[in-house]
Amino acid sequence: MSNILMRLRRHWRGLELLPAQQQRLEAWQSQPAEDLRRPFAEARYVVVDVESTGLDLQKDRLIAIGAVAVVGGRIDFAQSFEVVLRQDQASSRANILIHGIGGEAQREGQAPAEALLDFLEFLGTSPLVAFHVAFDRTMIVRAMRAYLGLNLKHPWLDLAYVVPELLPQWQHKYRALDDWTGHFGIGNFARHSALADALATAQLLLVALPLAKDKHSEHYHSLQALEQARRWVSGQN
Numbered sequence: 460m461s462n463i464l465m466r467l468r469r470h471w472r473g474l475e476l477l478p479a480q481q482q483r484l485e486a487w488q489s490q491p492a493e494d495l496r497r498p499f500a501e502a503r504y505v506v507v508d509v510e511s512t513g514l515d516l517q518k519d520r521l522i523a524i525g526a527v528a529v530v531g532g533r534i535d536f537a538q539s540f541e542v543v544l545r546q547d548q549a550s551s552r553a554n555i556l557i558h559g560i561g562g563e564a565q566r567e568g569q570a571p572a573e574a575l576l577d578f579l580e581f582l583g584t585s586p587l588v589a590f591h592v593a594f595d596r597t598m599i600v601r602a603m604r605a606y607l608g609l610n611l612k613h614p615w616l617d618l619a620y621v622v623p624e625l626l627p628q629w630q631h632k633y634r635a636l637d638d639w640t641g642h643f644g645i646g647n648f649a650r651h652s653a654l655a656d657a658l659a660t661a662q663l664l665l666v667a668l669p670l671a672k673d674k675h676s677e678h679y680h681s682l683q684a685l686e687q688a689r690r691w692v693s694g695q696n
Contacts, residue, residue: 474608476572483576484607493584495614495680499668502679504529504616505581506588506664508656509595510558512550516594521602522546522560522568524578525653527661528585532668534661540581541654543568544602558651571606582613586679590636590660592617616679617686618663624689625670639663 476484507526513519521544528538549555549562568574578599589595592615603611622639623630633639636659640647645662649655671677676685 474606476607480572480576480607483580484609487576487579487583490584493586493614495586495683496678498677499532499672501531503531503583503585504588504664504679505585506657506661507595507599508589508653508660509598510560510651510653511594511598512546512554514594516597516601519598520544520546520550521598522550522558522565523653524574524599525655525657526578526581527654527657528581529588529661529664532665534658534665538581539654539658540578542574542577544571544574545569558653559649571602575603575606586614586616588616588618588660588664590617590656590663591619614679614683616682618660618667620686620689620693621671621682622663622667624685624692625667625674636660636663 505526505528507524509521509525510523511519511521523543524540526540528535530538543560543564545568546565549565555561569577587596596615600611603609618639619634619636623633629642633642636656637647637650639645640659640663643663643666645659645666647655647659667682671682671685674685676682
């Protein structure tokens with residue numbers, strides 16, 4: 460969609476970005492597409508996790524994004540990202556007990572448009588990785604549409620399908636992120652923190668990469684093929 464059409468769509472929806480925000484968004488959109496066949500040793504992936512007001516993909520809101528960059532097959536701890544999106548109304552007490560982001564922290568979070576632009580700039584052109592992608596992707600895509608008027612179309616990889624495809628002997632025993640991280644002795648310093656869960660997922664990705672190379676899968680595009688193969692076997696293609 461052209462920038463002019465996007466602006467008209469935002470105007471029609473009553474969504475107006477500040478000029479500086481518009482410039483940042485257009486700068487991100489102008490970047491060339493990432494080469495998904497770049498070898499692991501040369502690639503940058505962004506592993507992401509989110510926290511939300513609940514599990515309803517239609518009604519609940521995005522509260523926080525945590526992300527870690529895996530560069531050249533290693534976690535780059537200098538490249539991490541965490542943001543809380545400002546909420547007009549804090550989520551329920553039961554919800555806060557899960558992710559630990561209190562009502563005051565939610566009400567004093569970053570303006571959503573600014574938070575999402577910061578995330579896009581951290582992301583750059585790098586493809587995304589998550590565990591059980593559907594939830595994270597839906598929450599982020601909905602927020603991007605609501606606050607930036609952006610229909611985010613970006614490559615995602617779901618380790619919840621890739622890892623069982625690489626280790627089929629464990630596919631029926633392990634389903635959740637905690638199952639796989641526990642099997643490989645991967646710690647999590649703050650379960651249900653977006654950044655901590657992203658870091659644990661990134662460590663699981665590091666386990667998966669050499670296993671993938673053993674199967675002659677040496678780039679993101681081939682990992683996507685492994686994911687699709689597992690989805691097909693699982694009847695979720």
